[in-house]
Amino acid sequence: xxxxxxxxxxxxxxxxxxxxxxxxxxxxxxxxxxxxxxxxxxxxxxxxxxxxxxxxxxxxxxxxxxxxxxxxxxxxxxxxxxxxxxxxxxxxxxxxxxxxxxxxxxxxxxxxxxxxxxxxxxxxxxxxxxxxxxxxxxxxxxxxxxxxxxxxxxxxxxxxxxxxxxxxxxxxxxxxxxxxxxxxxxxxxxxxxxxxxxxxxxxxxxxxxxxxxxxxxxxxxxxxxxxxxxxxxxxxxxxxxxxxxxxxxxxxxxxxxxxxxxxxxxxxxxxxxxxxxxxxxxxxxxxxxxxxxxxxxxxxxxxxxxxxxxxxxxxxxxxxxxxxxxxxxxxxxxxxxxxxxxxxxxxxxxxxxxxxxxxxxxxxxxxxxxxxxxxxxxxxxxxxxxxxxxxxxxxxxxxxxxxxxxxxx
Numbered sequence: 186x187x188x189x190x191x192x193x194x195x196x197x198x199x200x201x202x203x204x205x206x207x208x209x210x211x212x213x214x215x216x217x218x219x220x221x222x223x224x225x226x227x228x229x230x231x232x233x234x235x236x237x238x239x240x241x242x243x244x245x246x247x248x249x250x251x252x253x254x255x256x257x258x259x260x261x262x263x264x265x266x267x268x269x270x271x272x273x274x275x276x277x278x279x280x281x282x283x284x285x286x287x288x289x290x291x292x293x294x295x296x297x298x299x300x301x302x303x304x305x306x307x308x309x310x311x312x313x314x315x316x317x318x319x320x321x322x323x324x325x326x327x328x329x330x331x332x333x334x335x336x337x338x339x340x341x342x343x344x345x346x347x348x349x350x351x352x353x354x355x356x357x358x359x360x361x362x363x364x365x366x367x368x369x370x371x372x373x374x375x376x377x378x379x380x381x382x383x384x385x386x387x388x389x390x391x392x393x394x395x396x397x398x399x400x401x402x403x404x405x406x407x408x409x410x411x412x413x414x415x416x417x418x419x420x421x422x423x424x425x426x427x428x429x430x431x432x433x434x435x436x437x438x439x440x441x442x443x444x445x446x447x448x449x450x451x452x453x454x455x456x457x458x459x460x461x462x463x464x465x466x467x468x469x470x471x472x473x474x475x476x477x478x479x480x481x482x483x484x485x486x487x488x489x490x491x492x493x494x495x496x497x498x499x500x501x502x503x504x505x506x507x508x509x510x511x512x513x514x515x516x517x518x519x520x521x522x523x524x525x526x527x528x529x530x531x532x533x534x535x536x537x538x539x540x541x542x543x544x545x546x547x548x549x550x551x552x553x554x555x556x557x558x559x560x561x562x563x564x565x566x567x568x569x570x571x572x573x574x575x576x577x578x579x580x581x582x583x584x585x586x587x588x589x590x591x592x593x594x
Contacts, residue, residue, distance in 0.1 A: 211253055212282060218247035222254050229261055237261055252278040256286055263292070272296045287316040291323055294330060298558040301586040303334040303341075310334070336555040336578070337586070345580035355403045356396055364420050365593045368427035369486060369542055372398045375409070375430070377419045384415055386437060391417040393432070411463045412456050414442030418466075420481040424488060425542065428458045431482040431491065434466070442466070449476035450498045453491075472519045473511055478503055486542040489513055492525070494536050506534045508549060527573030529565050536560070537590035547573055550590035554578065558586040 211219055225240030241258040245251055255278035262271035275289045275296070290313040297306035310327045317324050351357060356374070365376040375395045382390055392413040394406035412418060412430065420433040434441045435451035444465055445454065452474040454466040468474060473491070482493040489512060496506035507530040511522040524530055531553025537560075539548040545567045550560040554576050561584040563576035578584060 211251075212285070213248040213251045213253075215248040215251070218244045218251050218254070221247065222251070222257075225254070226257060229257065234261055234265055250281050252282045252285060255281075256289060259289075259292065268296050268299055272300075287313060288323070290316070291327055294327065298330060298334065298337075299586055301337075301558075303337050307331060307334045330558075333556055333558055337557045337581070340557060340578070340581040340584070343580070344582055347582050352403060355405045362394075364481075364591045366421045366423045367593055368423055369425040373423075373427050374398075374403065374406075375421050375423060376406070377421065378406075382415065386415075390415060391419045393418050393421055393430075409463065412466050414445075416440060416442035416445075418442070422482045422484050424484050425486040429484070430456045430463070431469075431484055432456075432466070433480040433482070435480075441468075448474045450478045451480050453479050453482050453493060470519070473522060478506075481537055483538050483540045485540050485544050487544055490540070490544075491519070492538045492540050492547070493522075494538060495522070506536055508535050508538045508547075525573055526571060527565070527568070528575050529563075529573045534560065537562075537592060539592055539594065541594055546594075548592045548594055549576075550588075550592070551576070557581060557584045560588040560590055562589045562592050 211222070213219065221240050221244035225237045225244060228234075228237035228240060238258070238261055241254050241261070244254045245258075255274045259271040259274035259278070262268070262274065272293065275293050278286055279289055279293075290309040294306045294309035294313065297303070297309060310331045314324060314327050314331070317327075356362065356376070358378070360381075361379045362376055363379075365374060367374050373395065374397075375393055377391050378394045379389060379391050381388060393409040395409050396403045396406040398404070412432075416434060416437060418432055418434055422431045423429070424431075432454055433451050434445060434447070434454050436447055436449070441447045441452065441454075445468065447468055448471060453469045455469055456463050456466040458464075473479065473493075475495075478494075478496040478498045480494050480496075482491055484491050490510055491513065492508060492510045494506055495509045496503040508525050509522045510525050512520040514520070525547075529535065529547065529549065529551075531551060533551065533553030535549055535551045535553065537548075537550040540546075541548065547565045547567070548562065549565070550562055552560050554561070554563055556563075556578055562579045564579060565573040565576045568574055583589065
């Protein structure tokens with residue numbers, strides 16, 4: 186839904202402009218309702234959500250047919266991730282003036298998809314598409330979403346086998362655990378845990394925890410203290426033998442963690458095991474890292490190729506996320522990274538790359554290929570020429586209308 190917020194913000198700006206005195210543009214002549222609406226819009230612009238919500242509702246009480254208020258109130262609910270309330274406001278606006286805000290059908294379609302209501306999503310996207318024949322980012326997105334709805338309806342009819350088993354209390358806790366990595370012998374598991382720490386920024390941070398298997402049972406996970414800092418450590422990837430650890434660290438106030446330096450935004454780091462002890466983490470260097478966003482590494486089992494995700498950080502978040510790779514020479518130097526060739530990368534988001542130990546199978550998350558909505562998990566096979574083939578969606582119920590990522594095979 187994050188792209189939806191960006192598109193809807195542009196709509197809000199047009200309302201803000203009309204609030205500067207062009208009252209004839211409003212769907213009401215009630216001056217008190219208009220004044221409340223303008224106050225609410227100003228509060229929303231300042232991100233005073235509770236105040237804005239109360240003022241929009243007061244404006245609607247003055248005139249229950251004030252469609253502008255319903256539309257911009259729906260934006261507020263989208264920004265606060267209250268999709269059910271956003272849908273109700275959009276449906277109310279459309280019931281009053283079905284043709285005035287055709288973009289509302291687009292936003293409704295997005296919400297319908299997030300709720301797995303694909304039939305309603307198709308109806309709303311189709312209405313929007315018919316009313317906007319000219320090419321634009323929103324019409325292109327609507328076309329992709331219609332494709333995804335059709336795929337999802339078929340996927341629901343043909344579910345794939347999927348019986349997830351919880352790792353249990355030795356691994357999972359009340360805190361979020363994610364991004365696992367496993368040694369090839371499957372005897373050591375390392376993962377990220379988001380924990381509370383009063384000394385960390387905002388009182389929480391991400392640390393690595395590791396567990397070993399003994400007699401087919403996982404031991405209680407332990408904090409990887411030498412590598413962890415008060416900053417965030419995430420998206421780990423082991424070498425096949427578990428002796429090298431690649432991971433991501435991002436700068437906060439020009440700090441990557443104790444003793445670490447970087448090239449800007451998020452960088453890839455590594456540490457290695459000397460006997461039973463880990464070294465302190467080191468930056469992978471300027472050949473791999475840059476001033477943009479490098480994250481989510483995956484190291485091939487043969488120790489020759491590093492896959493990772495590169496994107497660009499802006500005020501709107503991370504964009505242009507693609508999967509890249511670099512080769513490690515016999516002398517221990519990295520080649521210049523390049524986007525992986527073939528059919529994996531799209532103009533949309535690719536992330537959570539994982540290279541299978543066979544070196545010929547790539548798993549990743551994307552919202553640029555036909556899927557259920559949001560990020561889905563895909564698999565691609567390597568061709569003899571080194572390019573990656575047509576991605577295959579892993580199917581429902583592995584994939585859903587939400588975001589799936591962080592796959593380990």
